[in-house]
Amino acid sequence: MVEKRSGKLPSLLLILLFIVFAVMALFPLFALFLASIKPASELFKYGLNVRLDFDVMTWANYKAIFSGKGGSQNFFDWYRNSLVITSVFTVMCLFLSSMVGYGLAMYKFKGRTLVFTLVLAVMMIPVEIIILPLYRLSIDLFIINSIWGVILPFVVAPLPIFFFRQFAMGLPKDFMDAGRIDGCTEMGIFLRIMVPLMLPAYGAMTILQALFSWNNFLWPVIVLRSTEKFTLPIGLAGLLSPTSNNYEVLLAGSILTILPILLLFLFFQRFFIEGLTVGGVKG
Amino acid sequence: MNAGKQATQGQRSSRPIKHRMPNGQKLAPYLFILPFILSFLIFFSYPLINAIIMSFQRVLPGDVAFIGLDNYKRLLNPDFFKALLNSTKYTFWTLLVLIPLPLVLAVFLNAKMMRARNLFRASLFIPALTSIVVAGIIFRLIFSELDGAIMNSFIKLFGFDSQKWLLSSSLSMFALVVLATWRWAGINILYFLSALQSIPRELYESADMDGAGTMSKFRKITIPLLRPITIYVFTITIYGGYAMFTESFMLWGSRGSPQNIGLTMVGYIYQQGFQYFDLGFGSTIGITLLAITLLVSMLQLNVLGFFKKED
Numbered sequence: 016m017v018e019k020r021s022g023k024l025p026s027l028l029l030i031l032l033f034i035v036f037a038v039m040a041l042f043p044l045f046a047l048f049l050a051s052i053k054p055a056s057e058l059f060k061y062g063l064n065v066r067l068d069f070d071v072m073t074w075a076n077y078k079a080i081f082s083g084k085g086g087s088q089n090f091f092d093w094y095r096n097s098l099v100i101t102s103v104f105t106v107m108c109l110f111l112s113s114m115v116g117y118g119l120a121m122y123k124f125k126g127r128t129l130v131f132t133l134v135l136a137v138m139m140i141p142v143e144i145i146i147l148p149l150y151r152l153s154i155d156l157f158i159i160n161s162i163w164g165v166i167l168p169f170v171v172a173p174l175p176i177f178f179f180r181q182f183a184m185g186l187p188k189d190f191m192d193a194g195r196i197d198g199c200t201e202m203g204i205f206l207r208i209m210v211p212l213m214l215p216a217y218g219a220m221t222i223l224q225a226l227f228s229w230n231n232f233l234w235p236v237i238v239l240r241s242t243e244k245f246t247l248p249i250g251l252a253g254l255l256s257p258t259s260n261n262y263e264v265l266l267a268g269s270i271l272t273i274l275p276i277l278l279l280f281l282f283f284q285r286f287f288i289e290g291l292t293v294g295g296v297k298g
Numbered sequence: 299m300n301a302g303k304q305a306t307q308g309q310r311s312s313r314p315i316k317h318r319m320p321n322g323q324k325l326a327p328y329l330f331i332l333p334f335i336l337s338f339l340i341f342f343s344y345p346l347i348n349a350i351i352m353s354f355q356r357v358l359p360g361d362v363a364f365i366g367l368d369n370y371k372r373l374l375n376p377d378f379f380k381a382l383l384n385s386t387k388y389t390f391w392t393l394l395v396l397i398p399l400p401l402v403l404a405v406f407l408n409a410k411m412m413r414a415r416n417l418f419r420a421s422l423f424i425p426a427l428t429s430i431v432v433a434g435i436i437f438r439l440i441f442s443e444l445d446g447a448i449m450n451s452f453i454k455l456f457g458f459d460s461q462k463w464l465l466s467s468s469l470s471m472f473a474l475v476v477l478a479t480w481r482w483a484g485i486n487i488l489y490f491l492s493a494l495q496s497i498p499r500e501l502y503e504s505a506d507m508d509g510a511g512t513m514s515k516f517r518k519i520t521i522p523l524l525r526p527i528t529i530y531v532f533t534i535t536i537y538g539g540y541a542m543f544t545e546s547f548m549l550w551g552s553r554g555s556p557q558n559i560g561l562t563m564v565g566y567i568y569q570q571g572f573q574y575f576d577l578g579f580g581s582t583i584g585i586t587l588l589a590i591t592l593l594v595s596m597l598q599l600n601v602l603g604f605f606k607k608e609d
Contacts, residue, residue: 026411036403037421043436043480044428046448050439062447063439111333118330122323130331137342139533139595141541143564144584147571148348149341171337201326230429232544233564237572248431255435255551269432276427284420288488 044273051076051266058262076267086254087264092243093250094271096162097229100246104166104228109220111171113213116179117205121191131180138173143233150237164238165231165246175220182216183209218286222279229276247272352581359575369582378583380558381566382590384471388562389539389594391475392482396535397528400483404490405520419491423484433481434548438464441473441549449473464549467559474560477545482538486531493527494520529602533595540591543568563587 046065050058052072057064080087119131142149149168150159158164186209194204210217232248239245245253251268254261280287356365403422407415425433440448441463450460463469497519505515543564550560554569561569563583571580 026413029406029409029411030413033403033406033418037418040422040425040480040484043433043440044424046440047432047436058439060444060446062442062444062450063436064446064448064451115331115334118327122327122330124324124327127327130334133338134334137338139537139591140588141537141564141591143541143543143567144588145342145345145349146567147577147580147584148345148352150571151348151577152341152345168337168341171333176334195323201323202329205330226427230431232429232431232547233568248429251435252431252548255438255548265435269435272432273428277424280424280427281420285416288419288491 047266048270051270055262055266058266076263077271080264080267080271085264086261087268089242089245089250090264090268093245093247096244097247097272098275100162100165100235101225101228103162104170105221105225107166107170108172108175108224108228109217112175112220113179113210113217114205115171116176116181117183117209117213119176120180120183121186121188121209134173134176134180138177142169146234146237149234153238159238160240160244161238162244165235169234172224175224178220179213179216182213186212215286218283219288222283222287225279226276349581349584352578353585355578357576357578357581365578369579370586372579373582373586377558377561377566381561381563381583384559384561385540385542385563387471388474388478388542389536391471392478392539393532393535395475395479396482396486397531399479400486400531401490401524401528403483404487404494405516407487408491408494419487422487425480426482426484428481430481430544431548433477434545437473437477437480438549441470465556465559467557470549470555470559473549474542474545477549478542482535486535489527489531490524493524497523525602529599532598532602536594536598537591540564540587540594563590 042065046063049065049067050063052074053068054071054073054075057068057071079085080090083090115134119127119134153159153164153168158167190208190212191204194208199207230248231246232252235246236249236252239249242250242253247268251265251272254265254268353369354364354366356363356368406412407419412418428436442450443460443462443464444450445454445460449463453461461469463473501519501523502515505519510518541564542562546555546560546562546565547568549555552573554565555561564587567580567583567587570576570583
């Protein structure tokens with residue numbers, strides 16, 4: 016009995032502590048949502064606040080976005096661009112990176128250590144240092160101001176390669192020989208036997224890479240030059256200018272920006288955390 | 299790519315037929331890693347070499363000339379030191395907060411007695427789903443100078459006067475670190491959790507049998523086995539610290555901050571390259587940043603004993 020009580024108290028304290036942290040994590044988003052259903056005049060009077068004043072609450076900000084008011088004429092262009100870029104990027108990135116990671120894990124070949132070292136090196140060097148030459152290269156390759164300019168330079172990413180390599184190290188090599196005996200090509204073994212076995216890794220990486228692409232800002236803002244080609248983060252950041260007051264659309268637009276990725280996460284949540292754990296990003 | 303492969307196969311088909319299969323196998327790995335090789339050559343090495351060359355050039359529209367070390371000499375100006383100082387301070391504070399806090403939270407979340415851990419895990423991770431642009435919009439408003447704004451209302455509870463958060467150097471650094479903690483803690487918790495779950499339970503069970511206490515188990519088992527992931531999180535935090543740009547861009551906007559209190563190294567590259575169109579000097583800042591991050595990472599890897607031979 017005594018033992019049981021001494022176990023209950025700390026666990027209660029722990030839960031209280033985590034409730035505090037969870038509230039702190041969710042509070043800013045709650046404040047944003049609350050502000051998005053109030054007129055911007057409230058925001059200028061009181062700042063971002065969490066007063067529950069039901070009289071002033073309205074969906075007017077969201078209606079403004081849907082009717083293209085207040086600088087939001089292109090909002091749904093941005094939305095479509097973000098969706099297209101994120102989907103294409105994520106699919107390509109997962110396919111190519113898993114291929115490379117798999118190749119590094121399953122085969123012994125000359126230069127394997129060198130290539131893996133290069134993967135690690137690219138992972139440790141901030142890409143931000145090469146944005147100026149990369150910008151000039153995008154002009155030379157005619158991919159400036161297009162979705163390919165956003166996607167191609169970063170679609171073979173070192174982090175997922177590393178992750179898929181770690182994951183593939185745990186795959187049974189016997190299956191490869193079995194596949195060869197059945198007459199599969201090496202690519203066939205990868206696509207038909209190994210890809211299905213790596214599904215948990217794909218689950219985890221889908222969320223991480225989609226998240227990266229959906230939220231990416233610095234490179235897209237450099238590559239995409241015309242308003243109708245912007246992605247959501249660029250468009251939103253542009254609404255925040257010293258010369259115009261677009262807070263209504265800005266806040267409602269921010270909520271609409273979070274929504275798809277939040278749904279994706281809640282839907283795949285279990286898959287996501289388990290996939291990461293199984294793969295074990297062990298450094 | 300295909301033609302090359304066929305040519306090689308054709309060439310080798312003159313050999314005894316026995317060798318055909320292994321040859322396909324020998325070639326396959328290179329096909330698998332080809333995407334990385336191409337991307338590395340085109341989108342990494344080429345621009346990197348270009349950046350090094352441009353750092354010794356004056357690159358203005360229609361005017362490119364070698365100017366030796368002039369760009370590097372130009373680095374000796376107050377803006378550069380301000381940017382370097384800001385990025386270094388930011389990296390320092392994020393390391394101080396974003397390693398121990400997520401580590402401890404992850405250990406608790408992994409504890410046997412923890413309830414509703416999936417719920418807490420998800421809630422702590424949700425901020426990481428927000429784009430930094432949106433996070434910046436939120437925290438710009440939270441740290442607004444209005445009396446009714448969240449941060450000012452909060453410190454009023456403790457009897458402090460309203461502050462102009464984003465106009466002071468130290469207060470705005472605080473705001474940036476709060477933003478970073480909110481945005482990144484969930485991801486680091488996840489990294490630590492994934493490593494914790496790969497520690498075999500038997501280790502703790504046998505320690506229990508030896509009568510070890512909670513603290514000594516933490517010190518003797520958990521901490522040493524978390525070393526690899528800690529090194530990884532340390533490295534990406536240094537990387538993220540020196541690469542920080544969007545947070546500052548969102549808090550102060552494209553025109554920059556008063557007295558450059560929010561100017562970062564990447565912000566300085568962006569300013570020189572895309573606002574003053576001085577690609578040469580911009581590249582010089584980039585190469586310097588590369589040297590600094592490599593130096594700091596090497597230093598950290600040495601201190602944490604990454605190069606120490608083990609297992």
